[in-house]
Amino acid sequence: MLPETPAQTAGPYVHIGTFPYAAGLTIGWNARLHELVRDKEPGEHIEINGMIYDGGNAPVTDAMIELWQADTNGGFHRSSFPGWGRAVSDFTTGEWTFRTVRPGPVLRRDGSVMAPHIMLAIFARGVNGHLSTLMYFPDDPDANSRDPILSALEPARRVTLVAKRQPNAEIHSYRFDIFLQGDSETVFFNI
Amino acid sequence: MTLELLEGHPVHRLASRYYDRDLRIQPVRHDPLYASTLLRSPTHPPLAVGETIADLSGPVFGHLKPGPLDNDLIGNFASGGLALGERIIIHGTVQDQNGRPVPETLIEIWQANAGGRYRHVRDGYLAPLDPNFSGCGRCLTDRDGRYTFKTIRPGPYPFKNGGCAWRPSHIHFSVFGATFTQRLVTQAYFEGDPLIPLCPIANTIKDPRALRTLVATLDMSAAIEFDALAYRFDIVLRGRHATFFENRTEGV
Numbered sequence: 001m002l003p004e005t006p007a008q009t010a011g012p013y014v015h016i017g018t019f020p021y022a023a024g025l026t027i028g029w030n031a032r033l034h035e036l037v038r039d040k041e042p043g044e045h046i047e048i049n050g051m052i053y054d055g056g057n058a059p060v061t062d063a064m065i066e067l068w069q070a071d072t073n074g075g076f077h078r079s080s081f082p083g084w085g086r087a088v089s090d091f092t093t094g095e096w097t098f099r100t101v102r103p104g105p106v107l108r109r110d111g112s113v114m115a116p117h118i119m120l121a122i123f124a125r126g127v128n129g130h131l132s133t134l135m136y137f138p139d140d141p142d143a144n145s146r147d148p149i150l151s152a153l154e155p156a157r158r159v160t161l162v163a164k165r166q167p168n169a170e171i172h173s174y175r176f177d178i179f180l181q182g183d184s185e186t187v188f189f190n191i
Numbered sequence: 192m193t194l195e196l197l198e199g200h201p202v203h204r205l206a207s208r209y210y211d212r213d214l215r216i217q218p219v220r221h222d223p224l225y226a227s228t229l230l231r232s233p234t235h236p237p238l239a240v241g242e243t244i245a246d247l248s249g250p251v252f253g254h255l256k257p258g259p260l261d262n263d264l265i266g267n268f269a270s271g272g273l274a275l276g277e278r279i280i281i282h283g284t285v286q287d288q289n290g291r292p293v294p295e296t297l298i299e300i301w302q303a304n305a306g307g308r309y310r311h312v313r314d315g316y317l318a319p320l321d322p323n324f325s326g327c328g329r330c331l332t333d334r335d336g337r338y339t340f341k342t343i344r345p346g347p348y349p350f351k352n353g354g355c356a357w358r359p360s361h362i363h364f365s366v367f368g369a370t371f372t373q374r375l376v377t378q379a380y381f382e383g384d385p386l387i388p389l390c391p392i393a394n395t396i397k398d399p400r401a402l403r404t405l406v407a408t409l410d411m412s413a414a415i416e417f418d419a420l421a422y423r424f425d426i427v428l429r430g431r432h433a434t435f436f437e438n439r440t441e442g443v
Contacts, residue, residue: 001210002288005427006217006401008378009227009392010363013309016327017301017363024312027267028327055230062313068245068371076248084250091313108242110205119244123376126227128218128395130376132237132245148205149240180231190212190237191245191372 007129012062014123015088019064022088034087036067036100041081043072043101047173048135048163051094052122055181059094063124067098069117074104102172105143115143115150117161119191122178132191135176136162153187160186205242209372209429210288218395225391226352245371252297252331252367261329264302264342268310268325275321276305276343280413280421281379285336285366288430292336293373299329299365300340307348307358316348341419347386359386359393366426373428380406381422 015023021031037045052060064086071081087096106114115136122131136144144150150158163174178186220232260267265274285293303309303326306318310325324343332338345360361378368374380387387393387406396402404427413421 001430002286002290002427003216003401003404004210004213004288004429005375005377005404006396007376008218008363008395008405009225010365010376013301013311013314014363014376016309016311016325017299017329018365020325020327023310023327025310025325025327027325028261028329058230060231066374068250070244076244077251082250083248106244106247108205112205114244117244119371121371121374124231126225126229126231128220128222128225128228128232130374131233134243149243152240181234185233185235187235188233188237189243190214190239191243 009125009128010064010123010130012125014062014064018123019086019088022091029086034085034096034098036082036085036098041101042079045099045171046102047097047099047168047171048118048176049095049097049173050176050178051096052089052124052178053180053182057182059089060124060180061089061091061094063089063096063122063127065089065096066121066123066130067100068119068121069100070103070106072101072104074106074116099171102137108148112148113143113146115140115147117147120176120178131180131188133178133186133188134161137174138162138165157187160184206432207241207243207372208246208431209370210432211239212429216396216398216401219397222391222395225395228395245374247370249367249370249373253295255297255331257329257331262338262340264300264324264326264328264340266341267328269323272323274304274324274343276346278341278419279344280339280341280415280419281362281407281424282337282339282410282413282421283407283423283425285332285338285368285426285428287368287373287428289433291430292332292334293368293428294332294334294336296332296336296369297329297367298332298338300327300342300362302326302342302345302362303348305343305346307346318346318348344381347384352391356391357386357389359384359390364424364426366428368428375426375428377426378405379422379424382406382408
């Protein structure tokens with residue numbers, strides 16, 4: 001078996017290659033990588049935003065965040081829905097945003113059901129190898145309690161993976177702040 | 192399924208289809224020598240949870256059809272002139288740990304120019320921007336997992352780390368693989384660069400053999416006469432357990 005190529009930090013200029021618009025470039029990807037849905041996309045449209053905080057409680061303002069999720073029916077690549085997107089923490093405030101659909105529950109090989117959730121991967125300076133976490137929804141308590149990953153965590157750690165509803169008249173909106181260290185350190189997975 | 196303890200609780204863990212990441216060859220997360228890690232490294236170790244949605248699938252980019260200059264960083268930002276610096280080819284293969292090529296996977300690269308300056312709104316290093324160089328490129332691997340970029344050898348540059356810290360010449364690589372489990376972001380260094388052993392970031396990888404796999408080697412067989420030198424950088428992504436090759440239930 002060959003050894004895997006090791007990771008290195010994406011560095012502070014990760015945007016040049018992955019989100020060139022944010023770096024000030026007009027080549028490659030367009031500016032809307034964080035929007036996975038157009039108006040007619042089936043399913044419940046949602047918005048997710050949040051911040052990433054470092055161990056000193058300062059917002060991380062140079063991260064690139066990737067999203068990976070199932071479609072509204074819990075499937076992958078069954079329609080034009082990409083399931084994948086990218087966002088950038090605002091260079092001043094650190095705020096990031098995605099627009100997507102609420103994913104459906106996903107079946108595993110053994111028949112167990114994963115509650116609707118979204119995977120997020122963080123790439124940034126000082127992060128040696130991306131950090132992967134899973135965001136669950138606060139309005140699915142029954143599904144969450146049966147989720148094989150979420151239910152295995154200590155309650156105090158489990159809450160770090162559940163987003164909060166926030167008022168928004170136009171779209172169902174969720175807040176998911178990520179803490180790299182400290183008392184409310186987010187659970188990260190070896191994925 | 193195996194019964195394991197996760198944070199003190201017995202759980203039925205459904206094994207990942209992929210080999211677990213060998214953390215011994217990966218960079219350490221918290222490294223006093225690389226100051227930026229101090230407040231950005233989680234204190235809990237990453238939890239291994241077996242099969243997740245990252246195992247089941249991943250983004251596909253076969254439809255992307257990169258433009259003819261997307262992998263030519265000398266040409267893709269040229270505005271009436273040529274990029275300055277040492278012209279090079281960097282090429283190689285993407286395969287998994289079982290030696291199987293990874294075809295049609297997206298590779299993205301970014302890098303500084305020949306003077307060590309990034310074309311990024313937040314880079315204010317003394318060296319000037321090159322009007323003909325962006326440092327941004329991408330391509331899909333071919334059906335044998337091969338890729339190639341034409342570019343300029345990036346210059347070294349200093350960075351804030353407390354003291355006199357310099358980055359060796361390096362190119363950032365982002366690779367997707369077939370599922371999100373294989374996702375990799377890393378950096379390629381250049382054979383013979385005396386700054387590699389001094390670099391706090393390169394040396395977050397404590398296993399010298401693992402660090403050597405990030406060093407691109409001079410490859411005169413791929414050099415272009417009177418045009419460009421060539422370097423070879425091969426990439427290995429996580430491999431799948433053999434028992435799952437016969438299992439056709441990809442996705443669900």
